[in-house]
Each structure stands twice: as structure tokens, then as C-alpha cells.
Amino acid sequence: MxxxxxxxxxxxxxxxxxxxxxxxxxxxxxFHIIAEKQVARAKEIASILKVSRSSVTEAFRxxxxxxxxxxxxxxxxxxxxxxxxxxxxxxLRHRALKDFFIKVLAVRENIAEExxxxxxxxxxxxxxxxxxxxxxxIEQCPRGGKDLISGFSKYCQTGKTDQKCRACIAHCLEx
Numbered sequence: 001m002x003x004x005x006x007x008x009x010x011x012x013x014x015x016x017x018x019x020x021x022x023x024x025x026x027x028x029x030x031f032h033i034i035a036e037k038q039v040a041r042a043k044e045i046a047s048i049l050k051v052s053r054s055s056v057t058e059a060f061r062x063x064x065x066x067x068x069x070x071x072x073x074x075x076x077x078x079x080x081x082x083x084x085x086x087x088x089x090x091x092l093r094h095r096a097l098k099d100f101f102i103k104v105l106a107v108r109e110n111i112a113e114e115x116x117x118x119x120x121x122x123x124x125x126x127x128x129x130x131x132x133x134x135x136x137x138i139e140q141c142p143r144g145g146k147d148l149i150s151g152f153s154k155y156c157q158t159g160k161t162d163q164k165c166r167a168c169i170a171h172c173l174e175x
Contacts, residue, residue, distance in 0.1 A: 019066075021121035024090045025049060026059045027068060030077055031087035039076040093120040093128050100131040104138060106153035 019027070029048050033040040046056045057073075064071040068083035079087060094116045101112035138148060154160075 019086070023059060023063060024086075024121055026056075026063060027079070027083060027087040028090045028094070030069065030079060031084065031091065034079065040078075041076060045077070090120060093123065096128050096132045096135075097123065099135050103135055104152070106156050 026045065026049070029045055030040045033044060033048070042053060042056045042060065046053050049056075060069060060071040060077065063069040063083065067080055068086060070078045070080060097116035097119050098109075098112045101107040101115055102109060105112075107115070
């Protein structure tokens with residue numbers, strides 16, 4: 001699923017209430033559908049998540065009880081302010097992991113997407129924030145940047161470092 005831009009401060013992650021991975025997936029899906037179509041319906045959510053309509057109804061009741069969605073049978077679903085914040089948090093975690101997998105670990109996008117979907121629910125906030133900081137650092141570091149990332153990608157493919165790596169290391173050791 002393509003992820004839309006999330007308005008607001010993307011550096012700060014709020015501390016969410018504890019939700020199951022499944023309920024977080026519902027919030028994330030609802031957020032994306034509303035961003036694309038302005039309204040979300042149970043049938044569409046069931047289709048995207050590949051679950052039964054009765055599972056969707058059960059999840060809606062749970063999310064409504066927690067004050068995260070506005071739900072009434074046969075009506076459109078909307079996120080409450082708390083639901084929007086929690087959905088944004090899940091999306092930020094997902095995006096941070098996917099970026100790390102692609103930009104730093106040189107993993108293919110489809111594998112990075114799958115991994116991010118699985119890990120986003122379990123990774124502690126401190127790790128997600130540190131991954132985000134690391135990606136930013138590595139992209140800006142004069143000894144890193146795109147050269148380091150592409151060098152690592154080549155290393156993953158061939159098992160060998162580039163000749164430029166040896167020269168850079170030698171130069172650093174001379175200092």
C-alpha cells in the first residue's frame with residue numbers, strides 16, 4: 001500500500017495505548033483509506049486486510065470502545081483525534097523501518113515492506129527513533145552518505161568491499 005504524507009511533526013512519536021498488531025493494522029488501513037477516499041467502509045477494510053466482515057465488526061467495536069474510531073453499523077468509519085494520532089504513529093514506525101531496510105540494509109522494497117509490516121508492532125520506540133536518526137546520520141555523514149550505502153549494497157551482492165573503501169580507511173588511519 002502506498003503511504004501518503006502525514007501532516008504534522010514527523011520527528012516526534014507519541015506514546016500510544018497498547019493495541020494488538022491486528023488492531024494497529026485496522027487503524028493504519030482506515031487512515032490510508034480516508035486519506036485516499038475521505039471515507040472508509042467495512043467492506044473495503046475487510047477486502048484490504050483479507051478478513052471476514054464479522055472480524056471487521058469485532059475490531060470496530062474494540063476500537064470504538066477504546067475511543068479510536070467513530071463506529072455505527074452500516075455507517076462510514078472515521079478516526080477520532082486519538083485514533084488519528086495512533087494511526088500516524090503506526091505509519092511512522094512502518095516508514096522508519098522500511099527506510100532503514102531499503103536505505104541502509106539495501107533490501108528490496110517488497111521485502112522491506114513485508115518486514116516493516118511485521119516488525120512495526122513489536123519494535124520498541126527507542127529502537128525506531130534510533131533507526132530514524134541513524135538513517136539521517138548516514139545520509140549526511142561525509143564518510144557515509146550515498147557512497148557508503150551503495151558500497152554496502154555491492155558488498156551484500158559480492159561479499160567484497162570496493163577499492164575506494166580501502167583507500168578511505170587508509171586515509172582515516174593516517175590522521
